[in-house]
Structures are given as structure tokens and as C-alpha cells.
Amino acid sequence: MTEAGLLKPIRDVGIVGYGAYIPRYRLPASEVARIWKDPAGVGPPGEKAVAGLDEDVITMSIEAARNAMSRATIDASSIRAVWVGSESHPYAVKPTSTVVAEAIGAVPNTQAADWEFACKAGTEAMQAAIGFVGSGMADYALSIGMDTAQGRPGDALEYTAGAGGAAFLLGPVEESLASIEVSYSFTTDTPDFFRRANEKYPVHGERFTGEPAYFKHISMAAEKIMSSTNSSPEDFSYAIFHQPNVKFPQRVAKSLGFTADQIKDGMLVSRIGNTYAGSAMVGLTAVLDVADPGERILLVSYGSGAGSDAFILTTTDQLPQRRNLALDTESYIKRRTEIDYATYARYRGKLVTK
Amino acid sequence: MEVSRHWRLNKQRYSLVGEVCPHCEHKLFPPRDICPDCGEDARDLFEFSGKGSVYSFTTVSQAPAGFEESVPYTVAIVQLDEGPLVTAQLTDLGDKPVEIGTPVEMVTRKLRSDGDQGMLIYGYKFRPAFAA
Known part of the structure; x- marks a missing residue:
């Protein structure tokens, strides 16, 4: 019996595959400061990733999931859950996860659901996946945390509200790249x-x-x-x-x-x-x-x-060995096209065109 | 709403699933059930690798309905490594100009939305291949 509150499954679970996705556009914080007349004129250091016009949590989750599957080297048909945590699901009603499951070939013998808990919806899905695999109900469960983060123009959040995320395929510890203690x-x-x-x-x-x-x-x-x-x-x-x-x-x-x-x-x-x-x-x-x-x-x-x-x-x-089977996080970060605030406003749908 | 029309194309649009001819190994995309090479039945599903190169391309400035928000954009004929030619948008081009022969890879992206209330339509586009 583990100490009260600690979570420990019956069967040991690990990360069998993982994958990142970060879109290529970058908005420097100095651009946000320039538009909104930050008194100091500079704002916080750094920049944030911005999704392109044709990207959203569905497309970004698909790419992260494909990277995770490349490292897992298992057949997608043995996945029993595809769970996506986000604050930016493209539909209000209609799961992100069914599109992801279809795209990676995990359908039809799988659960699929979208999770919501602000910035921890993805790790919440990981907790559930540990239980799902750890109980023996499933051999593999995919948990994803992905967002095209929202921040009101001019709000402090706008300096950092970025886009990206990751997918983790959880499975038996024997096949894992990292065990979850x-x-x-x-x-x-x-x-x-x-x-x-x-x-x-x-x-x-x-x-x-x-x-x-x-x-x-x-x-x-x-x-x-x-x-x-x-x-x-x-x-x-x-x-x-x-x-x-x-x-x-x-x-x-x-x-x-x-x-x-x-x-x-x-x-x-x-x-x-x-x-x-x-x-x-x-x-x-x-x-x-x-x-x-x-x-x-x-x-x-x-x-x-x-x-x-x-x-x-x-x-x-x-x-x-297995981490070399897909693009690493740094490759996505280095793939970088800087944009100005106007382009950002266009890409994020902040311009009214009709 | 043309939900059923899009739904029927899910597999080929999301993950480039075409067909392979069991008689002559010819790869078909899009799937058409009859091999254009030998004329026999070809219904075996085949998932393409998504790797290919630009065979030809052009830039669209006057977009058809549903694509106005993305102008200007580049449409290419991509020759897949397995043989077939596929017409698709190029995306994530960055600062480098496209050239005939540029290596590209398939990504699943939003193609368009069916108005504010209709469905979101996802499918294949191609981006310059990552130098891994």
C-alpha cells in the first residue's frame, strides 16, 4: 500500500514513445511591447511560437502523435486510448481526439476523448493513461497536451501565450524509454x-x-x-x-x-x-x-x-537509440521564422475581414 | 454542408492512404480501384511515406471560395517517392524560395472551414523536408 495520495498502478508503466511539435513562426516579446507601448519599451525577454494559418490543436497533435509513434515502433491498432488535453480545441463539440486517432491509424478499437484542465489537461490525460495501462485494461494509451494559447491583445498574457505541445504514448515499462515510478x-x-x-x-x-x-x-x-x-x-x-x-x-x-x-x-x-x-x-x-x-x-x-x-x-x-527515430524538440525550436505583430494578428484571427 | 463527401475521404486526406496493385505493384493515389498501369483490379490499401519532391508549382493570388484567407499561397504537383503525382498546397515555406526538385514531406493541416458553423476540413499539404 502506498502512502495516502500517491498514485501507483498495479502494473509498472512507462513512456514508450514521445513526440514534440512546435510551429515555425516566432513573435518576439519586443513586438508586443512596441504595439502596446509598454512603459519600459521592451517587455520581457524572449519570443513565443505562433501557429500558422492552417494549424490548430488538431493538426499539431497529429504531428506530435506521429513523432511519438515513430519512437514507439508499435502498431497504432494496439492503442486503446487517444486523449488530448487543451484549452484550444478547434470545435466546442466534436472531439479533437477522434481526428488524431483516425490520422494515426488508431481507429476503431480505441477510446477517444478531449480533456480540459487549463494548463494541466495534458498531464491529467497522462495520469489517466497510467491508470489505464497500469490496470491491465490496455497496453497502450496516448496522452497529448497541446495548445494555441489565447491571450487578449494588450494583456500581459500576450507576451508569452505560445503554441506547441507534446504527445506521450504510455505502455508497459519493459518497452519504455522512461519508466514512471x-x-x-x-x-x-x-x-x-x-x-x-x-x-x-x-x-x-x-x-x-x-x-x-x-x-x-x-x-x-x-x-x-x-x-x-x-x-x-x-x-x-x-x-x-x-x-x-x-x-x-x-x-x-x-x-x-x-x-x-x-x-x-x-x-x-x-x-x-x-x-x-x-x-x-x-x-x-x-x-x-x-x-x-x-x-x-x-x-x-x-x-x-x-x-x-x-x-x-x-x-x-x-x-x-529510439529517440533518434523522430525529430527532436530542438529541431522544431530552431526551425524559426520571425514575424511582426501585424502578421501575428493575421495568423491568429485577430483581424476582422468580414 | 457536405459532411459525407469529406468523411469518405478521411483516410486518403489525413494520411495519404492510396492503393497498390496486387498484379504489377503500381502505387495509386488517389485510390481508384483500377490500376492505370495494367488495367487490373487494385483495391489493396497502401499508406504512402509522405516523402516526395516538387515536380512543379505556382502561386495562387486569386483564390477559389473557401481559400481567400490564405492568399497568396503556393500549390504544387508533388512527385511522391513511390511514384504518383499529387496536387497539394505547400506550407511552412519560411524564407527559402520553392524550386523544382525541392524535397518535401506530407503534413496534415487545416485545408479550409465550411463557413463559421460548418465543419473544419483537414488534409494533406507538403512542407520543405526537415534536414534531420
């Missing part, structure tokens, strides 16, 4: 950020999104999973925290006792922005791209509303 979820009703039905842009509680929301949930989840497994920060080669901006993950890492070195490989926010449901997950793909076998990873997501999912993973001997 244990996981944990910490949830409360905390209304720090939300978007009402039929609204285009979310609203947030300014400073309220920090202390009682992001920091509390991530810290509680990280501390609980570490104390319950008798681990401390030095037992991990890498740590990844949800990245709404550069400062939050740096600060929470420091307060938990992690060094800058432990979080640097999974920190992508200054280069691709906050990819909402994709944020922590694409941080994990970047770490899996460079990790050596036998290294331990702490992953903690955060979703407004609010909650955190924490996972402890250990990379396996199969990682170095």
Missing part, C-alpha cells in the same frame, strides 16, 4: 485564471495567479511526491515545472532546492512561450532528447483552477 495530483478550487464559455480570451487574477495558485500547488505536489519517496532535489538530474513565464519556474525551483542546472534543459518558455497544456510536457520531451539512461526526472505541471500533477521518471537504456 510514481505520480501524484494536488487539487483545490482556486479561481486564478479562467475563460467563460463562448469567450475568446481568458481572464486572470493578476498577482493572485502567483502565491495561492502556481506556487502553492506546484510546491505542495513536488514536496509530497519527494517526501513520500524519500527523495530530495539532489536525487534528480532534471526537473521540469510548468512555465507561464521565465520567473515563476525559476523561483519555484529555487524554493524547492533545485539548481539552475537541473531545470535548464526543460526550460523553453523564453524561446517558444507558454504553450499552456503543452508547457510542462514539451519541457519533458526536450529533457528526454538529451538525458542519459538511468537519470531521474521530476515533472510538475500546473493548471489554473487549480491543480498540479507530479511525476517521477527514470530514463531507460532504450532511450538513446
Whole structure:
């Protein structure tokens, strides 16, 4: 029996395949500052990834899923769940996941559903996939976190609300690139950020999104999973925290006792922005791209509303070879076309043409 | 609404599923059930790799209905590595000019939407191949 609250399946589960997707367009934060007359004139450093005119959570999920399938080297017909977590599902009613399942050849013997929990919808789907595989009900379940993040023009969110995400195919630990030792979820009703039905842009509680929301949930989840497994920060080669901006993950890492070195490989926010449901997950793909076998990873997501999912993973001997079977995260980040605010406004449907 | 028409094409549009002739190995795309090479029945499904190269291309400035928002865009005839020629939009071109012979790879993208209330239509486009 595991300690109260810890999540541990009957059958050991691991990540059998993973894949990232980041679109090619980049909007520098300085462009947002230029248009909205940021008093300092510069805004935060960095840039964010912007989806092209023909991209959305469906198309981006398909590419990430294909990358995950390339690394998994299994037949898509043995997948029993395709679950996509996002705040930007293209349809209000009609699953993103059925299109993804059809495109990768997982239909018809599969579950498919869309998940919603702000920025942790994707890791929520991972938790469910651990249960699905770990109970023996399925051999493989695909969990995806992907977003074309919304931010009201001129709002602080607009500097970082980016596009991208990742797909993780969970399966038996024997076939895995990284084993999942244990996981944990910490949830409360905390209304720090939300978007009402039929609204285009979310609203947030300014400073309220920090202390009682992001920091509390991530810290509680990280501390609980570490104390319950008798681990401390030095037992991990890498740590990844949800990245709404550069400062939050740096600060929470420091307060938990992690060094800058432990979080640097999974920190992508200054280069691709906050990819909402994709944020922590694409941080994990970047770490899996460079990790050596036998290294331990702490992953903690955060979703407004609010909650955190924490996972402890250990990379396996199969990682170095199989990760070369698909494009790595860095290849997508390096494929870069800078755009100005006007092009961004056009690509994101912020121009009224009729 | 032409839901059924789009739905019938899901497999070929999302993942370039065509056919292979069991008699002469000729690959068909789009699927047409009769081999254009030897004239025999050809109904075995075949998923193309999605790799190919630009055979010819042009830029569209006056778009047909449903595509106005993406002008200007590039349409190409792509020669798939397995043989067939496919007409499709090119996407994610970046700063590099397209040339005949440019290696491309298939991606599934949004082709258009059937108005504000109709369905979203997804299918194949091609982008410059990643230098892996």
C-alpha cells in the first residue's frame, strides 16, 4: 500500500514513445511591447511560437502523435486510448481526439476523448493513461497536451501565450524509454485564471495567479511526491515545472532546492512561450532528447483552477537509440521564422475581414 | 454542408492512404480501384511515406471560395517517392524560395472551414523536408 495520495498502478508503466511539435513562426516579446507601448519599451525577454494559418490543436497533435509513434515502433491498432488535453480545441463539440486517432491509424478499437484542465489537461490525460495501462485494461494509451494559447491583445498574457505541445504514448515499462515510478495530483478550487464559455480570451487574477495558485500547488505536489519517496532535489538530474513565464519556474525551483542546472534543459518558455497544456510536457520531451539512461526526472505541471500533477521518471537504456527515430524538440525550436505583430494578428484571427 | 463527401475521404486526406496493385505493384493515389498501369483490379490499401519532391508549382493570388484567407499561397504537383503525382498546397515555406526538385514531406493541416458553423476540413499539404 502506498502512502495516502500517491498514485501507483498495479502494473509498472512507462513512456514508450514521445513526440514534440512546435510551429515555425516566432513573435518576439519586443513586438508586443512596441504595439502596446509598454512603459519600459521592451517587455520581457524572449519570443513565443505562433501557429500558422492552417494549424490548430488538431493538426499539431497529429504531428506530435506521429513523432511519438515513430519512437514507439508499435502498431497504432494496439492503442486503446487517444486523449488530448487543451484549452484550444478547434470545435466546442466534436472531439479533437477522434481526428488524431483516425490520422494515426488508431481507429476503431480505441477510446477517444478531449480533456480540459487549463494548463494541466495534458498531464491529467497522462495520469489517466497510467491508470489505464497500469490496470491491465490496455497496453497502450496516448496522452497529448497541446495548445494555441489565447491571450487578449494588450494583456500581459500576450507576451508569452505560445503554441506547441507534446504527445506521450504510455505502455508497459519493459518497452519504455522512461519508466514512471510514481505520480501524484494536488487539487483545490482556486479561481486564478479562467475563460467563460463562448469567450475568446481568458481572464486572470493578476498577482493572485502567483502565491495561492502556481506556487502553492506546484510546491505542495513536488514536496509530497519527494517526501513520500524519500527523495530530495539532489536525487534528480532534471526537473521540469510548468512555465507561464521565465520567473515563476525559476523561483519555484529555487524554493524547492533545485539548481539552475537541473531545470535548464526543460526550460523553453523564453524561446517558444507558454504553450499552456503543452508547457510542462514539451519541457519533458526536450529533457528526454538529451538525458542519459538511468537519470531521474521530476515533472510538475500546473493548471489554473487549480491543480498540479507530479511525476517521477527514470530514463531507460532504450532511450538513446529510439529517440533518434523522430525529430527532436530542438529541431522544431530552431526551425524559426520571425514575424511582426501585424502578421501575428493575421495568423491568429485577430483581424476582422468580414 | 457536405459532411459525407469529406468523411469518405478521411483516410486518403489525413494520411495519404492510396492503393497498390496486387498484379504489377503500381502505387495509386488517389485510390481508384483500377490500376492505370495494367488495367487490373487494385483495391489493396497502401499508406504512402509522405516523402516526395516538387515536380512543379505556382502561386495562387486569386483564390477559389473557401481559400481567400490564405492568399497568396503556393500549390504544387508533388512527385511522391513511390511514384504518383499529387496536387497539394505547400506550407511552412519560411524564407527559402520553392524550386523544382525541392524535397518535401506530407503534413496534415487545416485545408479550409465550411463557413463559421460548418465543419473544419483537414488534409494533406507538403512542407520543405526537415534536414534531420
